[in-house]
Ligand SMILES: Nc1nc2c(ncn2[C@@H]2O[C@H](COP(=O)(O)OP(=O)(O)OP(=O)(O)O)[C@@H](O)[C@H]2O)c(=O)[nH]1
């Protein structure tokens with residue numbers, strides 16, 4: 001890794017302590033330091049994470065005493081990454097759904113474009129639940145309206161490399177602690193003018209996988225997030241429109 005770019009991984013974990021072992025191992029095998037966030041797991045879950053952090057070199061465990069949500073876990077992870085002097089954070093979900101073989105390519109992209117957000121674009125196989133796939137399409141439609149652009153083909157992927165210099169000031173001000181954080185951060189970074197690059201990453205849903213997604217509750221939270229972002233878009237209309245005009249010229 002060159003001097004300018006120091007990448008760590010942040011892995012928020014809630015009820016995925018067992019699946020997270022494989023994720024951590026893949027990261028450690030690639031020589032990527034890991035910040036594992038125990039987001040208020042059971043004492044047994046915490047013990048598993050504690051052992052993972054002890055077993056592998058370069059794994060730091062940050063613990064929330066109670067469950068605060070993925071957004072709060074990402075915030076704690078980015079905070080720890082900044083304190084440790086990293087310039088970029090690869091956020092990867094602990095459930096092992098994402099193809100870890102994509103990581104070297106993503107890191108190379110970060111080295112070539114250190115200012116940019118490098119985002120996964122999910123390539124599902126047939127295991128994806130149809131309702132989740134539909135939900136993503138609805139979210140992506142709203143995100144196009146909120147950013148007045150088609151530059152975000154997927155706003156929910158839990159596989160991205162964040163440039164911390166621009167992402168942390170935005171992340172630390174988010175109120176969204178739970179589901180919806182992946183959407184809110186990418187829309188706010190687009191508003192802030194951060195350039196984004198999307199690349200496919202294979203995603204699968206194992207039959208015995210644990211999902212924390214609560215169909216009713218999380219969809220309500222996501223709808224509230226879109227409502228808030230649409231209101232935010234109206235306040236930024238002059239900025240977003242002038243950016244488009246300027247780009248055309
Ligand atoms: N949903 C959820 N995830 C959390 C929480 N705290 C940490 N996480 C982690 O955030 C990541 C995303 O959670 P998932 O349950 O996979 O949610 P998802 O990927 O949107 O849903 P699926 O598409 O069903 O996998 C995982 O690494 C979780 O372990 C929390 O309170 N709620």
Ligand SMILES: [Mg+2]
Pocket residue numbers: 093095097158
């Ligand atoms: Mg998941």
